Amino acid sequence: MANDPDSMRTTVRQVRYLGSAKSGTHHVWHMRLTSFALVPLTIGFVWIILSLVGKDYNTVRTALGSPAIAIIMLLFLLASIYHMMLGMQTVIEDYIHTAPAKTWSLMGNTFFSICVGLACVYAVLRLSFT
C-alpha cells in the first residue's frame, strides 16, 4: 500500500490509526531525567574536587581511584555528558536550519560528546584499576 505509486492516499492517510511511534517525548524526558540525576551528582562532584584542591599527585590518584569516589565520578560524567549532548542538539536545531551545516553540526556534537565522555571514563577507570 505504502509503496504503490498509483495510490491516491496521502502519506498521513497511510500511517493514520497505526498508533504513535511512542518516541516523540524521548528527548525532553531524557533531559529531565539527566537534570534530576545531576542535582545530587553535581554536589558530589564539587565535593570531590574541593577535597582534592591543593593535594599532591599520589593523594589525588588514590582518591580518584577509590571505589566510592570513582563511582560518583563515573555517574556524574555519564549523566553530564549525555545531558550536554542533548542540550547542544537543541541549540543546533534552534539556530542552524540549512541541510549540510545542520547535519555536520549534529554529527560533530555527537562525536565530541562521545570522545570527551569516553576519555573521561577511561581515565577514571584507569585510575581505579592500575
Next chain:
Amino acid sequence: MAEAKNRTVSPEARRPLSPHLQIYRPMLTMMMSIMHRITGMALYAGTLLLAWWLIAAATDARAFDTANSVLTSFLGRIVLLGFTWALFHHLMGGLRHFIWDTGRGMDHPEREYLAQATLIGGFVLTAVVWIIAYTVR
C-alpha cells in the same frame, strides 16, 4: 483578498513571523533564559578541561603537575572561577525549570523571584565553594 494579492510572493515570505528577541526590552527572566543557554554551552567546552585533568591524573606525576600548574595559574584560576559559576548558575536554572515543570511559579511576581534566586544562588554558591577551597587548601 490578501492571499490572492500575495500569490507571487514565496511561501516563506508570506509566513507570519512571531516577534523575536530584538523587539523586546531586556528583562531579568529573559536574561536568565539566555544565560542558562550560554552557561550550558560554556560547560560543554569546559568538559575539555575536566577531561584533560583526569587524563593527566591517569598518565603520570609529570603530566598531572603540568595540568595542575596551568589550572592553578592566575589565568587558570579565572577560568575555573568562571567554570564554577557557570556550573552553579546552570544548576540553579535547572532547579527553576523543575519548579516550572510542575506548573508552578510562572505568574508575575513568582517568576521574577525565581529569576533573582537563580542569579543570586549562582553567585552565592560560587563564593561559598571558593572560600572553602581557599581555607581548606
